[in-house]
Amino acid sequence: MATDSFANSLSSALRHPGVIALIVAGLTIAAMLIVDHGPWSRAKTQPAHVAMYATTGEAAHAVGAKVLPTEPKSSIEPERPGPETSSTVNPVTP
Numbered sequence: 001m002a003t004d005s006f007a008n009s010l011s012s013a014l015r016h017p018g019v020i021a022l023i024v025a026g027l028t029i030a031a032m033l034i035v036d037h038g039p040w041s042r043a044k045t046q047p048a049h050v051a052m053y054a055t056t057g058e059a060a061h062a063v064g065a066k067v068l069p070t071e072p073k074s075s076i077e078p079e080r081p082g083p084e085t086s087s088t089v090n091p092v093t094p
Contacts, residue, residue, distance in 0.1 A: 013019055035041070053059040060067045
């Protein structure tokens with residue numbers, strides 16, 4: 001008889017809207033954690049200080065992009081005005 005009253009009280013408690021909302025919220029949080037932090041969601045990229053590439057073409061090839069050659073400069077295009085700039089040196093050392 002005590003078991004029957006416990007089952008009735010548990011059954012009535014589980015029908016309460018607050019309990020149902022807590023169960024749904026718990027399942028939702030668990031699902032979000034599984035989706036966001038699962039092994040399939042790991043980034044396959046390297047941070048900038050690890051992935052050092054000399055050109056943007058090398059960086060593009062590293063991520064699997066298709067690199068197309070640029071068209072040659074037109075012969076009638078004027079030269080860029082101003083002083084020539086030197087190439088910059090990457091200050092980050094690996």
